[in-house]
Amino acid sequence: MDPSRAELQEKVKAQGDIVRKLKSEKVEKSLIDEAVEKLKALKLELGDEPAPGGKLILKTAKGTRDFGPDSMAVRENVLKKIVKVFKCHGAVTIDTPVFELKDVLTGKYGEDSKLIYDLKDQGGEILALRYDLTVPFARYCAMNKVQSIKRYQIAKVYRRDNPSISRGRYREFYQCDFDIAGTYDPMVADAECVKIVKDILRSMDVGKFIVKVNHRQILDGIFEVCGVAPDMFRTICSSVDKLDKSPWEEVKKEMVEEKHLDPEIAEKIGHYVKRSGGQDLIDELLASDLGQKSKSAKAGLEDMKLFLKYSDLFGCNDVVSFDLSLARGLDYYTGIIYEAVLTDDNTDEKGEEIRVGSVAGGGRYDKLVGMFSGQKGNKGDVPCVGVSIGIERLFSIMESNIAKSKAVVRTVETEVYVASAQKNLMEERMKLCADLWDGGIKAEQSYKKNPKMLNQLQYCEAESIPFALIVGESELQQGIVKLRTIATREEVDIARENVISEIKSRLDNVEAHQPSKAKEPSPTKEAPSPPKKASPTIETSNAGNQLSEEITAQGLKVRDLKSNKAEKADITAAVAVLLDLKAKYKAAVGKDWKPDSQ
Numbered sequence: 164m165d166p167s168r169a170e171l172q173e174k175v176k177a178q179g180d181i182v183r184k185l186k187s188e189k190v191e192k193s194l195i196d197e198a199v200e201k202l203k204a205l206k207l208e209l210g211d212e213p214a215p216g217g218k219l220i221l222k223t224a225k226g227t228r229d230f231g232p233d234s235m236a237v238r239e240n241v242l243k244k245i246v247k248v249f250k251c252h253g254a255v256t257i258d259t260p261v262f263e264l265k266d267v268l269t270g271k272y273g274e275d276s277k278l279i280y281d282l283k284d285q286g287g288e289i290l291a292l293r294y295d296l297t298v299p300f301a302r303y304c305a306m307n308k309v310q311s312i313k314r315y316q317i318a319k320v321y322r323r324d325n326p327s328i329s330r331g332r333y334r335e336f337y338q339c340d341f342d343i344a345g346t347y348d349p350m351v352a353d354a355e356c357v358k359i360v361k362d363i364l365r366s367m368d369v370g371k372f373i374v375k376v377n378h379r380q381i382l383d384g385i386f387e388v389c390g391v392a393p394d395m396f397r398t399i400c401s402s403v404d405k406l407d408k409s410p411w412e413e414v415k416k417e418m419v420e421e422k423h424l425d426p427e428i429a430e431k432i433g434h435y436v437k438r439s440g441g442q443d444l445i446d447e448l449l450a451s452d453l454g455q456k457s458k459s460a461k462a463g464l465e466d467m468k469l470f471l472k473y474s475d476l477f478g479c480n481d482v483v484s485f486d487l488s489l490a491r492g493l494d495y496y497t498g499i500i501y502e503a504v505l506t507d508d509n510t511d512e513k514g515e516e517i518r519v520g521s522v523a524g525g526g527r528y529d530k531l532v533g534m535f536s537g538q539k540g541n542k543g544d545v546p547c548v549g550v551s552i553g554i555e556r557l558f559s560i561m562e563s564n565i566a567k568s569k570a571v572v573r574t575v576e577t578e579v580y581v582a583s584a585q586k587n588l589m590e591e592r593m594k595l596c597a598d599l600w601d602g603g604i605k606a607e608q609s610y611k612k613n614p615k616m617l618n619q620l621q622y623c624e625a626e627s628i629p630f631a632l633i634v635g636e637s638e639l640q641q642g643i644v645k646l647r648t649i650a651t652r653e654e655v656d657i658a659r660e661n662v663i664s665e666i667k668s669r670l671d672n673v674e675a676h677q678p679s680k681a682k683e684p685s686p687t688k689e690a691p692s693p694p695k696k697a698s699p700t701i702e703t704s705n706a707g708n709q710l711s712e713e714i715t716a717q718g719l720k721v722r723d724l725k726s727n728k729a730e731k732a733d734i735t736a737a738v739a740v741l742l743d744l745k746a747k748y749k750a751a752v753g754k755d756w757k758p759d760s761q
Contacts, residue, residue, distance in 0.1 A: 171209045178202045204325050226326030226334025232574040237561055238554075242317060244366045245339050245552060248359055249315040254341060257314050259299040261321075265291040271298050271531070273401055273494040278322045292321035296340040297495070297528065297549065304344055304545055305535035311345035332520075333555055342549030344532070350466060353499045353527060354473035356550040360503050360523045361479050363552055369560050370507030372522065374482050375439075377489040378467050379496050379526070381453075384460020385487070388453055389431040391424070397494055398422055403436055404490035407504070407520065411437060439486040442471055463498075470499060491526060498527030501550065505560070522557055525550030577628045578670055581608040582619040584635035585727055589613070591634050595644070595662070599632075602663035604670070606632075616729070617736040623649045630666065636727060654716060710748040714756055717741045 182198045207225060223229060230238065249256075268279055268291050280292040293299050296316050304312070317339045326334050341359055343352040357374050364372050382403070386396050402418050411433055418424040418432075435453070438444060445468050453460045467485060474483045491500045503523035527548040536543025565572060579599055581592045592608045599606035609619055623631050633645040633654075643656045646665065657665045721737045748756045 168209070171205065175202065175205045175209055178205055200325070207325060226324070228333070233572045234562060236572050236574045237565065238558060241367065241554065241557065241561065245363055246315070246317070248362045248366070249341055252313070252355065252359060254313045254315040257303065257316055258318065259303055259316070261319065262290045262292050263299055263302065265289045267302050268294055268298055271493070271495050273397055275493065278324050280321045280323050294322060295320050296338050296551070297342070298531070300340070300342055301531040301547065302535050304532045305543065309344065310545055313343050315339070315341045336555040339552040339554050340549060342547055344545050344547045346546055350469040350473050353548050354470055354477055356525060356548060357474055357479050357483060357501060358477040360550055361482050364503060364522065367557060367561065368564060369522070369557055370505055372482060372503055372505050373484050374479070374501055374503045375484050375486040375489045376467070376470065376499060376501045377486055378463035378499050380459045380463030380498065381467065381487070382490060384453055384457035384463060385432060385435045387457050387459060390428045395422070395424070399424065399432070400490045403488065406436060406488040436488045439484055439488070441485055442468070444485055445471070466499065491524060495528040495531045496526040497529045499548070500526035520556065522553045523550055524553070573627045575626050576605050577607050577626065578605040578630065579666060580619065580623045580628045580631045581606055582616065582631050582633045583614070584616055584633055585729060586613040588634055591639065595632060595634060598662065604663065604666055616733045630669065632662070637723070652713060707748065707752040710744060710751060711756065714741065714744045714748060717744055
């Protein structure tokens with residue numbers, strides 16, 4: 164075995180012992196989490212040993228995962244909501260390659276450039292997987308000489324990061340980007356981006372949130388008046404960016420010990436970056452040394468003043484917070500920057516806290532397109548501002564909420580299930596399916612030639628399919644089909660030629676047939692008072708009438724099955740339903756059901 168690998172294995176074992184010891188001593192959760200993260204990092208560095216005997220080990224690569232039907236149903240629903248908001252604001256969509264020339268990506272992400280996935284030399288081109296969607300978008304604009312566009316893009320990006328699946332941090336993940344490129348009046352497009360973030364997060368069940376905002380020129384002004392050398396602005400900015408994860412003392416220690424910043428200068432920076440507020444804070448900073456001695460900071464503060472005004476007009480003042488600790492470490496930002504964070508405590512089904520960090524972020528980058536244009540000075544610049552939704556982190560919370568509520572996720576969109584009541588009717592089912600598909604109705608059938616009736620109806624209930632279209636020998640002779648409402652078990656006869664129009668009219672009201680789901684009252688409104696209950700006599704009468712109708716219909720179904728010599732299992736199942744209905748009737752009314760019990 165490679166000596167370096169053996170050494171790593173010893174480190175992994177030692178760190179594992181530390182984690183187990185901390186857990187046994189029941190120390191603070193934050194200390195355990197920190198030890199676990201170190202263990203994961205060591206395991207990541209160690210990698211996987213070759214399987215003994217060359218046997219393939221089936222697993223997904225680190226930082227990736229598979230998504231089953233339930234997860235994909237949730238994801239598709241969320242993405243539809245996001246796209247709807249993007250289109251509401253007039254955006255078009257584009258797509259770019261999943262890999263780029265490495266030179267396109269390098270030098271744009273500051274200290275995060277080490278997280279770029281390099282690819283092997285492919286025919287003389289040095290390539291890398293895209294790190295985000297912003298740099299490829301800027302390359303697209305420069306290459307196609309785009310001067311004005313409002314675009315969204317939803318696609319996968321790749322980062323060689325230390326993954327944490329439970330926190331929604333992956334090596335392969337989706338980004339949902341919205342960007343506005345073009346020369347416009349200050350802060351109009353910038354404020355609209357925050358409105359988009361608010362609309363998207365409000366459409367999802369992820370709790371309360373705030374959108375932190377800051378300005379790169381304000382940060383540069385802070386570094387300037389505090390005495391930071393200009394060539395250190397970006398690296399100090401990268402340290403400030405860690406304040407959302409680490410306390411100020413740790414960030415200060417990094418500045419002083421690792422980046423050799425004067426401790427007094429670091430202390431001055433701390434005086435500013437610990438502050439947050441609104442219009443009052445901007446006015447105070449404009450009147451202070453920051454606004455008086457730094458042209459950069461003054462320009463940024465004036466921009467921020469205008470931004471808060473426009474945000475108020477867009478109805479976003481309730482979620483926006485001017486926060487001087489926000490830095491965002493990417494090198495290409497030139498103006499306003501923002502980041503959305505959740506403020507509610509989110510827990511999984513075990514009650515453990517879910518820490519997902521920011522769920523959206525972005526800002527203004529006026530020079531990035533010009534970097535690719537090849538033109539001198541500012542001639543190739545195309546001002547841009549945009550925001551990216553951290554969709555994987557939102558999914559982590561939403562999946563946890565579903566697991567806690569034990570809610571059933573519908574994974575199919577089938578509207579009608581075509582069923583047969585007797586044997587040898589598969590071809591008739593196929594004809595009906597073809598007609599339904601041609602009519603734009605989502606339909607399916609059993610792939611068995613002679614499926615059992617009970618199994619077909621149970622499938623409808625399991626998949627929450629609202630309607631079943633049932634064909635039998637007697638229906639064929641009469642030129643009709645039976646349409647069954649799954650939720651109520653009501654059945655009606657429909658002429659064969661009217662099937663499409665009848666089903667479409669009923670689908671318009673399908674919500675009335677679906678089981679209702681209780682909704683929590685809005686946090687900003689008083690919960691409505693509960694409806695007044697009907698008297699016991701009226702309730703009993705209504706329940707008895709409803710059950711009597713169902714018993715009559717089920718009795719007719721039993722007789723129909725017997726007259727058509729259906730399979731014994733189907734008849735037995737139908738009789739069981741009939742007996743169950745009669746028992747419910749007796750419990751509700753207090754006497755046995757009789758044919759005249761109306």
